[in-house]
Amino acid sequence: MGESVLDPQLRKEITAAVAEGIAIGLQQTGNGSCKLEPEAAKAVGHFMGMVRDIGDGEHAKGIEKMRDHHKAVGVMLEGRRAFWCMVFKMLATGGIGFVGMAIWEHFTRVVK
Numbered sequence: 554m555g556e557s558v559l560d561p562q563l564r565k566e567i568t569a570a571v572a573e574g575i576a577i578g579l580q581q582t583g584n585g586s587c588k589l590e591p592e593a594a595k596a597v598g599h600f601m602g603m604v605r606d607i608g609d610g611e612h613a614k615g616i617e618k619m620r621d622h623h624k625a626v627g628v629m630l631e632g633r634r635a636f637w638c639m640v641f642k643m644l645a646t647g648g649i650g651f652v653g654m655a656i657w658e659h660f661t662r663v664v665k
């Protein structure tokens with residue numbers, strides 16, 4: 554970064570105001586951390602590490618890769634559902650045709 558455009562006195566005042574705001578916020582909300590059990594907090598850290606690994610060191614890329622994977626799984630599952638619906642329809646059509654032929658055969662024998 555380059556040189557600061559703020560003079561040192563103004564910089565100290567801003568730093569003090571931000572620190573005071575953070576202190577007030579912590580007093581109002583408790584200790585500043587979310588209300589997770591310690592084991593769950595460890596799991597969140599592990600999850601974020603996994604997301605970073607998926608994204609080759611970048612959380613944002615990891616999230617995008619996970620989103621793309623989720624979309625691909627959805628497409629695959631939809632294709633699988635469509636396949637089984639088609640198989641069921643073909644079997645149902647074949648079954649109806651078989652029953653129809655059996656009835657036709659029965660009535661042609663009765664009529665003779």
